[in-house]
Amino acid sequence: MSEIPGDLKFLKSHEWARLEDGGVVRVGISDHAQGQLGDLVYVELPAVGDSVQAGNACAVVESVKAASDIYAPVSGTVVEINEALSDKPETINEDAYGEGWIFAVKPSSPDDMEALLDPDAYAELLEEEDAH
Amino acid sequence: MTEMTVLNPVHRALGAKMVDFGGWDMPISYGSQIEEHHAVRRDAGMFDVSHMTVVDLHGAQARAFLRHLLANSVDKLKVSGKALYTCMLNAQGGVIDDLIVYFLDETHFRLVVNAATRDKDLAWIRQQAAPFGVRVEHHPELAMIAVQGPNARAKAASLWPHALAERALALKPFSATREDALFIARTGYTGEDGFEITLPGSEAAALWQRLLDVGVRPCGLGARDTLRLEAGMNLYGQDMDDTTTPYEAGLAWTISLDEGRDFIGRAALERQQREGVPRQLIGLVLDEKGVLRHGQPVRTARGAGEILSGTFAPTLGKAVAFARVPAGDPGEISVEIRGKAVPVRVVKFPFVRNGQACAGI
Numbered sequence: 001m002s003e004i005p006g007d008l009k010f011l012k013s014h015e016w017a018r019l020e021d022g023g024v025v026r027v028g029i030s031d032h033a034q035g036q037l038g039d040l041v042y043v044e045l046p047a048v049g050d051s052v053q054a055g056n057a058c059a060v061v062e063s064v065k066a067a068s069d070i071y072a073p074v075s076g077t078v079v080e081i082n083e084a085l086s087d088k089p090e091t092i093n094e095d096a097y098g099e100g101w102i103f104a105v106k107p108s109s110p111d112d113m114e115a116l117l118d119p120d121a122y123a124e125l126l127e128e129e130d131a132h
Numbered sequence: 133m134t135e136m137t138v139l140n141p142v143h144r145a146l147g148a149k150m151v152d153f154g155g156w157d158m159p160i161s162y163g164s165q166i167e168e169h170h171a172v173r174r175d176a177g178m179f180d181v182s183h184m185t186v187v188d189l190h191g192a193q194a195r196a197f198l199r200h201l202l203a204n205s206v207d208k209l210k211v212s213g214k215a216l217y218t219c220m221l222n223a224q225g226g227v228i229d230d231l232i233v234y235f236l237d238e239t240h241f242r243l244v245v246n247a248a249t250r251d252k253d254l255a256w257i258r259q260q261a262a263p264f265g266v267r268v269e270h271h272p273e274l275a276m277i278a279v280q281g282p283n284a285r286a287k288a289a290s291l292w293p294h295a296l297a298e299r300a301l302a303l304k305p306f307s308a309t310r311e312d313a314l315f316i317a318r319t320g321y322t323g324e325d326g327f328e329i330t331l332p333g334s335e336a337a338a339l340w341q342r343l344l345d346v347g348v349r350p351c352g353l354g355a356r357d358t359l360r361l362e363a364g365m366n367l368y369g370q371d372m373d374d375t376t377t378p379y380e381a382g383l384a385w386t387i388s389l390d391e392g393r394d395f396i397g398r399a400a401l402e403r404q405q406r407e408g409v410p411r412q413l414i415g416l417v418l419d420e421k422g423v424l425r426h427g428q429p430v431r432t433a434r435g436a437g438e439i440l441s442g443t444f445a446p447t448l449g450k451a452v453a454f455a456r457v458p459a460g461d462p463g464e465i466s467v468e469i470r471g472k473a474v475p476v477r478v479v480k481f482p483f484v485r486n487g488q489a490c491a492g493i
Contacts, residue, residue, distance in 0.1 A: 038149075038354065039166040041444040042421055044470075060470065062423045064165050064358060064444050067470075086421070 009116035074112035137182035154248030205388035209235035221397030275336035280326035323363025364482030382413035415481035433463025
């Protein structure tokens, strides 16, 4: 299990969110999630300008095994998408917390970040899942 | 109750991701499923298929019994060791299971049937065998390792004594040779050359290790599924079952309506041929991005159908599928993926053979 970066927040459904300088929230899936999904072969991205609601599905990642919805960690407007994933979805397998980001949102409500899990709480969640 | 093959601790020690497969705790992959797939297409991979059910049939009437039990004709098997792929049907012509039958001698045939259907298969076979006085012997103590890929036979044979290796390498496709309890068949479920090796469970871990030592890559059920679908091979329970006839499952080539052979399901098949087969299995390719998957709705000019087996095909870099749709020219076809109709192409299968995409895929 790779180290969880300290500047991330998480949804229970394994998306990460990083609040960047300038107030944009970058979103991806955790290293644990990519490991569970296996080799990714397709990513369905939102469009720049889309409105997203915290907790609603707004992208899809598909591995050989399964398709998985990606939920928005915060509400707001999509301002950037990682188009490189269209040709290289395996980037998520290789670098889930870096080059494998999926989209970025300009949040409409900064408080949304407060509701997310911090890295310790997320690590605890993973331990609980492992125990089952 | 979860069942385990004798190699279960070996898979866990290799760090395999384990899943439930029809009641069996089996490895889905040991890391990257796609790399395992490519290893089989380009070099050599191995699969633990010890969950498969080995059934030996003994008796003077063994051949007569199999003429009755199986939809393909065991009369095609004339040389000891020769194998045949066939369906076993119910009286309605529905597929109870698909299997491989090996002819060993006139009083001894071997069947290899699916794991998930083991109990119903054994019950059916025993019931049908009784009037023929054939003894039905299930062999759960045997393990099976499939070694597949262009270099698979050479690597496996390098482990055997010279005479046995020569005999194994001289095997024609779909035939087998034996040495005591070791049973080597030139068969597989990947579209590549290779062996399926049946041996006592007590010897399986040692063979697995020796294969590993000569560079055969462990592969899980995930790669097995993408390999078999690329190779255009059906999966029981997904592509056909008790409610579909072989004609509706792309398996007409396995039906032998030979003169005077009264096999179970024959009358129903002949009736369906007279009245018209209502549904067909077709091959699909998705040229756009996305993945075809089991259960997705299919629309054709003749009506609705559905995806049976569907996957991303690593050799092709795009998705392929089997679909069951109404009979006749399907015209323009689309598949519904997450509420959106996506156009797909109908193609002949196999999609891939011997490492290469087939023409038109």
